[in-house]
Amino acid sequence: MTGTDGRARLGEMATPHGPVQTPAFMPVGTQGAVKAMLPRDLIEVGAEIILANTYHLYLRPGDERIARHGGLHRFIGWDRPILTDSGGYQAFSLGERRTIDERGITFQSHLDGSEHLLTPEKATDIQANLGSDIAMVLDECLGYPATRDEAAASMERTLRWEARCRRRFLELRDEGGEPASRPGGDHGALPRRGPEGVGGQAQFGIVQGGTHIDIRVASAQATVELGFEAYAVGGLSVGEPPSLMYETIGETTPFLPEDRPRYLMGAGTPVDLVEAVALGVDLFDCVMPTRNARNGQLFTSDGRLNIKNARYSDDPGPADPRCGCYTCRNFSRAYLRHLFVAGEIAAATLNTLHNLTFYLDTMKRIREAISFSSLDQLKEDYRRVFSRRPVNS
C-alpha cells in the first residue's frame, strides 16, 4: 500500500506481466478478447489488466491448445496481466444444464451439449494451462436471496473446494511447472516473473456466504486460514440491493489481510466502484461498460446516455464533453446514433472505447482522490450524477 483514505487503499500489485495500479478495473475478455476491442485499444484506454473466462476458453479453443501456443498472453497478443476466473460462475449459470455435487460442477457445453465435470483440481489445471497471472479458486455461486442454511452449506462447500484448489495449485508449483507461484510479501508484492520467464501465477481465494454477515466473516477467516496470495469477495452483485451489497462488503473486508489486494467479483456500476473502494476493495471486473456500449448506453460525466434516442439525431456535440477518448474527440452524438441505428460495427467499437475510458478514468480519479484524501467528495459526486435517470429513457 502506498496510501489510504479512510478504508480506501492506494497500491501497486506486482504480477509476472508487470505492475497494476490499484484500485483497478479489469475489462472482461470472455473468449480471449474484450468485445469490440483490440489489445492496442485496451492500452489506449488505460487498461493495466484484463479478465478472461476459464469456462469459455476451456471449451473453445481449449486450454491445452492455448498452452501449446505459449499461454494466453501470447495467444491473444496481450502482454500485460491477466486474471482468469475459475469457470464456476459460468457453469453455475447454465441452470438446468448443470448439476453440482461434492466433486464439482457437471455441465453440458452451451456449444455442443458435450458433458464436462469441472472439479476444483480441473479448474486449477485449466488456469495453469492458460498461464494467467492470477487464478481464481472454484467456488459455489449462491443465488440471491438464499436462506442462512443454504448460505452456510454453500460456503462450507466452497471452503472444501478452495482447499482442494490450493492443494492442486501447490502441487503444480512444486512440480516446477506452471503455475510456479511464490508466496508474495506486501500488498503489491504478488510474485514477480521468475528468471525462467514462466510461471509466477498467483491464486486468489474467494469469500462466499450470501448476505449473511456472520457466514461471510466465517468464510473470510477460514479462507485466509487456507492461505492464498490474495482474496476476493464473490457472490455479490447478483440481484441484492446495492445497500445490502455495500453492507456485506463493509463487514467482510476487515477480515481480509491488509497487505493483500481485495477483489470484488463482477461489480459494478460506476457508483459501485467508488463505494466499494471506500470499503477497502482494490480490484473490479464487470461486463457493464462493454455490454452496455454494444447496447447503446454510454457512461458520461453527466450520467448515463442512451445514444439510440432520437433526440441525438442532430446533436453535434461529443458523447461526453469532459472525455478525451478517441470517440469523444472525433465524433458527434448524431454520428454515434447513426452508426448504432444502422447496425455498424463501428458503433460497438466507438461506444466501447468510450465506456472503457470512462471506467478506467473513474479508477484514475479514485486513485487521485485517495492520494488527496478526497474520496468522500468523489463518492458524493458519483452518487449525485448517477442517481439521475438517464436523460432520455
Add this chain to the structure above:
Amino acid sequence: MTGTDGRARLGEMATPHGPVQTPAFMPVGTQGAVKAMLPRDLIEVGAEIILANTYHLYLRPGDERIARHGGLHRFIGWDRPILTDSGGYQAFSLGERRTIDERGITFQSHLDGSEHLLTPEKATDIQANLGSDIAMVLDECLGYPATRDEAAASMERTLRWEARCRRRFLELRDEGGEPASRPGGDHGALPRRGPEGVGGQAQFGIVQGGTHIDIRVASAQATVELGFEAYAVGGLSVGEPPSLMYETIGETTPFLPEDRPRYLMGAGTPVDLVEAVALGVDLFDCVMPTRNARNGQLFTSDGRLNIKNARYSDDPGPADPRCGCYTCRNFSRAYLRHLFVAGEIAAATLNTLHNLTFYLDTMKRIREAISFSSLDQLKEDYRRVFSRRPVNS
C-alpha cells in the same frame, strides 16, 4: 500523369480534401463507415479516398441532416477525399421493389417501405448535400447478359440522365452553393478547394453499354461530349466472365480523355485491379476486401486463405508472413480462427485491417511497378498466385 507503363498510368488526382495517388483503391463505406473500421484504421492501412453510398445515406440518416452537420466529411470524421455513387445501383438492385422510367428510379425503401423517386436531378442534389469530393451521375445499371437492343436502349437512357445530372450540377455550381466545381485542367487537376473552403465537387460521367463494344464506344464518345471532370466505366463486374470484362475495358478506355482519371466501378479481385490498371484504369472500389474479411476470407501474398478452416486451429504463424499490418504483426492464424469461430467483433476488425492493407499495398505495388515499367511482371505474379484455389476450400 506522372508516368506510364504501356497503357497503365501513374498520376495524382487533386480533390478539395487533398491529393490521391493513382491508381487508387477506395474502401467502401456504405452507410458512412467502412465496416469494422474507424477513420484512424483507414489512414493506417493507407486509404487516401473512400466511397460512400448515396442510396443508404439519403434514407438514413438523410442527406439534409448530413448537410446541416457540415457535410459528410465532418459527420463521419474523415477529412480525406470521398467519392459518392449516385444511388442508382442500390436502387436498381432492389428488384421488385423498384420501377424505372424516363423520370428516374421509383423504389421502396428497404428500411420502411416508403416510396421514393430518384431522378438524375435528385441524385445530384443529394450528393451536393453530402458534399463529397466526387459525385457520380445517375446511370441505368444493366444486368448481364443483355441483348444489343437492351444495352443500346439502356445506354441511351443513361446518356439522357447524364445530361440532366450535368445540367443540375452546373446550375448548383452557378448558384454558388455546393457543389462549386470548377472545370479541371490536367489529369490530376480536379478542382481544388476554393478559398471559401467549401465546394469544389467534381462530377464523373459513366460509360455504359454492357459488353457490346460498339455501344460502349458510342457511350464513351457521347459521355465525353457532355463534358465531365472525369469518367467511369460502369456496368461491369456484374457476372460476366473476367476475360469479357477485361476486353470491354480495353476497348473503352482509348475513348476516354488521357488527362482525366478513369474509374472502374465495383471491381474487383486483386487480379482485376492489376489487369484493369494495365488497360488504363486509375480508380477502383469494391466491397470484396471488407465483406470477405467479415466472412473469414483473407487475401494474402500466397492467395486466398479461409481462416475458419480447422487446419489453422494450431497454426502459430501470421495470416500473411509478408504483410506488415497490425493483424499480421501481432496475431496468429490460430487466434484469428478462434475469434472468427467465436463470433468476436475483433475477428471482423482484424480481418478487415488485413484485407484492406493487402488491397492498398497492391495499389502501392502497382504504382511502383508502373514507375519501374514492370507492371507485366506484377500482373503475372498476381495471376499465378490468385489462380490457385484457396488452399483450404
